[in-house]
Amino acid sequence: MQAEIVVIGTELLLGQIIDTNAAYLAQQLSNIGVDLYYKSTVGDNKGRIVEVLKLATGRSDIVITTGGIGPTLDDMTRESVAEVVGVPLELQPHLLEQIKHMMGSRYTENNARQAHIPAGALIIDKPVGTAPGFMAPTPRGGVVVSLPGVPSELRYLTERTVIPYLKERFTIAAVIVSRTLKCVGLTESSIDETLDDLITTGSNPTIGLLAQMQLGEIHVRLTAKATDEAAANILIAPLEAKVRE
Numbered sequence: 001m002q003a004e005i006v007v008i009g010t011e012l013l014l015g016q017i018i019d020t021n022a023a024y025l026a027q028q029l030s031n032i033g034v035d036l037y038y039k040s041t042v043g044d045n046k047g048r049i050v051e052v053l054k055l056a057t058g059r060s061d062i063v064i065t066t067g068g069i070g071p072t073l074d075d076m077t078r079e080s081v082a083e084v085v086g087v088p089l090e091l092q093p094h095l096l097e098q099i100k101h102m103m104g105s106r107y108t109e110n111n112a113r114q115a116h117i118p119a120g121a122l123i124i125d126k127p128v129g130t131a132p133g134f135m136a137p138t139p140r141g142g143v144v145v146s147l148p149g150v151p152s153e154l155r156y157l158t159e160r161t162v163i164p165y166l167k168e169r170f171t172i173a174a175v176i177v178s179r180t181l182k183c184v185g186l187t188e189s190s191i192d193e194t195l196d197d198l199i200t201t202g203s204n205p206t207i208g209l210l211a212q213m214q215l216g217e218i219h220v221r222l223t224a225k226a227t228d229e230a231a232a233n234i235l236i237a238p239l240e241a242k243v244r245e
Contacts, residue, residue, distance in 0.1 A: 001170055003034045004060035006052055008068040008077055009149060010043035021066045021147075021154050028158055032167055033174025033225055034062065044068065049080040053144070057084055061142040062166060067149030069131045071110040078134075081144050082118040085136050089116040092123065095132050124161050129153040135165065143169065174225055177232035181220040181243060188218050195220070198242060205235050207243070 005022050012019050022039050029036050038060065042052045049068070056063045068077030082089050096115035100107050117123060117134045124133035124147075131148040138144060145162055147154045166172060183191060188211045192199070199207045205224035212219055222239055226232035 001034050001062070001172060002060045003029050003036045003062040003064065004038040004056045005036065005040070006049075006056055006063060006065045007039070007041045008044065008049060008065055009041075010045075010074075012041050012067075013043050020151055021149065024151070024155060025064055025066070025158065028163055029062075030176040030178075032163060032172050033176050034166070034172060035176075035225075044074040044076060046076045046080055049076055050083055053080055053084040057138045057140070057142060057144060061170065062145065063138075063142065064145045064147065064162075066147050066154060069114065069133065069146055069148055071108075071113050071131075073110075075113070077146050078113075078116060078118065081121075081134075081136055081146055085118060085138050085144065087119040087121075087136070090119045091116050092132075095123065098132075122165075124157050133157055133162075135162075174227055175229055175232060176223060176225050177229055177236065178221050178223040179233075179236050179240060181222070181240065183218040183220060184216060186218060191218055191220065195243060198239065202239070205232075205239050207239070 005025055007019050007022055011017050019041065026036050038056065040052050040056065042048050053063065065077055065081070068075045078089060092115050095117070096112060099111050099114055103111055114131055117132065118136045121134040121136035124135065129148055129150060133147045136144045147157055188209055192209055195207060205222050208221040208223065210219040210221060220243060222236050222243070224232040224235040226235055
């Protein structure tokens with residue numbers, strides 16, 4: 001089971017805001033044992049969004065997008081996803097009424113854009129905010145999950161709707177567990193050389209190195225995938241013993 005995250009928004013490419021959504025989504029996917037292989041950031045340009053989504057849906061079972069489902073003309077995620085999965089956008093009258101109720105006197109015709117969803121997509125129930133998320137099936141049997149870019153809204157929907165849906169839809173019953181061993185007084189290159197045979201031959205669990213220069217530490221990350229946390233820890237334990245030795 002392979003996943004991919006596509007972060008949408010020119011403000012991210014300009015460095016005007018920092019992307020915290022992708023890190024959060026990566027943690028959530030790891031918690032249910034889904035392998036995240038790619039993350040892309042693309043600006044508010046329909047041609048480039050479609051290009052990135054075509055690549056993503058062609059190689060990943062689960063593609064999660066964040067941002068670009070607001071009411072303005074530069075919010076292009078809905079039409080881009082619809083084009084990539086090969087369906088038209090459809091007006092959802094109940095969503096339109098919900099948006100009108102939430103906006104009240106602030107409602108404008110631009111807000112109606114948010115009530116158009118790719119045909120056949122599952123609408124994500126959204127009691128907060130005005131940008132409805134959705135989950136659109138792809139031709140190869142996967143799914144594109146489109147979520148708002150507002151972190152609080154994204155987290156609410158991810159935990160209450162998206163993760164339960166993915167676990168049921170793809171019959172996911174696994175976790176990815178990591179254990180970090182912190183080293184002081186050794187260089188990253190010397191640790192890499194010492195652990196060379198374990199790094200090159202390992203598949204599950206695996207070893208990764210991370211230099212935490214501000215702490216004066218080198219972190220050795222041991223990661224295993226298993227049916228539950230206890231099983232993953234059993235896989236990690238003998239490797240940890242070898243690393244410590």
